[in-house]
Amino acid sequence: MREVRRSAILLRQNVPLAITSRVFHTIVIGLFLLILGLSVPALAAESSSPDTDSPAKPSRIDQDDLELLREANRLLEEEIKLASRPQIYVVLDLGEKLLFIKGRGVELHRFPIKTWRVSGAQSVSGLFRLRARPTVTRPKAVPGHDPSLEPIGLEDMPAEYLLVYDPGLFLVVAPAIREQPWLWAWSRLREWWTRLGAWTRLAASNEPTAAGPVLRLTLSPEAARSLAWSVTDGMPLLIGKITLP
C-alpha cells in the first residue's frame, strides 16, 4: 500500500516536470524553425541582391528630383548646426551607403554599409540622439597586478546590437548572413522583438514617437565593433540622402 502511494506521489511530481520538459522542447524546436524560417528566404534574397558584399556604389539620385534636393539641403543645414559645436557626431548617408564619424564637418572615419532597410516607416531622415552606447564588460584592475595585461579592445565590442535613438528610432546593427549566420538570425529575432515592443507601446500610449521605425544596417563585423566603440551617450546621428552626385 505504501509502495503504491509512493509511486502515486512520484507520478504526480513527475507529471509537471514532464509537461515543463515538453513545453521547453517545443519552444526550442519552435525557435529553431523560426531561425530557419528567417534564414532561408533572406539568404536567397541576399544572394540575389546585387548590393550585398559589394563596395559602396554612388547613388543614382536624379538631380532634378526636388524632394531629394530639399532633403539634402535640410540635412546639410542640420549638419552645419552640429558642426558649429565642439562635438563628435555620426552621419549616415543612405544614398552613398556610408557611415561617417565627423567633427566640425571634417570626416574622421568612415564605414561602408553593406545593406540597409527601414521597417515601420517609408523612410528615415533627420537628426536623432543616442540614448546609450552598447554595454561592454570592463575588466577590473587588481592592485599590484600589471593593468596592461587585460585592457578592453575592439574585439570585446559586440558585432550585433541595438541602438535606441530619440525621437523614436531603433537602429539594428548586424553582420551579413554569410559572415555570421547565427548572429544574423539573432539580430532578426531582436528586430522582430523590437517591432513587437514598439507596436505595444504605440497601442498603449497612442504617441507616434513611442513606436519609431527600425533601421537595419548590415556592416562587416569589424565595422560594427568599431561603431559600437566610437558612439557615446547622447551622440547625434544625422540620417538621410545627403550627398548629391
Added chain:
Amino acid sequence: MRGRTKRGLAKVPVTVLLAVGGFLLVVCPGGSPLEAGEEPAAQERQVPPNRKQADGPESLRARYAALKRQLEQQAPDSPYIVVDTARNLLIVKRRQEVLLMAIASTGSGTILDHPDRPGTQWVFDTPRGEFKIQSRLTNPVWVKPDWAFLEEGLKVPKDQASRLEPGILGEYALGFGKGYFIHGTLYTRLLGKNVTHGCIRLSDEDLRTVHRLSKVGTPVMIF
C-alpha cells in the same frame, strides 16, 4: 487529461506561430502596422505655395553648393589633432592634408575600485569629444594621483614630494583638460594598445612633431 491539453496547446501555437512569424517578417519586411499611420517625411517635405517658384531645381542646387561651402568653413583653419581610440592612432591634419600619423596608446577601459571606500572607482577611458590644447609643458613631472598608488598595491602618501616622478612623461606634455595629457612614454612596446589610464601616449619622435605643430587652442578631436 489536463496534461494532455496543456501539451497540445503549447505545441501547436508556439511552434507554428514562431515559424509563421519568421516567414512573415522576411517576406513582408516593411509590412508593419506603423506604416498605416505614419508619413513623417511626406509631411515635412510639403512646401508652402509662395516658396514653390523660388525652390526650383537651380536655386536648390545653388543652395546646396552654398551649404556645402558653409560646412567646409566649419573645419579648423590651423592644424588639428584627431585621435582614433579604437585603432590607437593620432593624426595631425591641416584641412584634409595629413601632417602626421602616429601610433599611440589610449585608455584601457578598465575599472579600479578604491580598496577602502566602497562605491568609489576609477574608469580608465580616454574621453571622447572635441577638446583644445590648454597647456604645453616641457620636461613635465608626473604628480602621481591616488589611483596610481592604489593600483600598485601601495598606500597613498601624505606628503606631496612622494608623488613627484620626473622623466616618465617624456620631453613634453600637452594638456587637453580634466588632467588628461598627450605625452611620451617609457613603454614604447605598448604603443598601439589600449593600456593607459586615459592619457594619450606617443613615441618621443612623434611627440616632438605634435608639440611643434600644435599650440594652445589647437583642437583635439577624439573618437
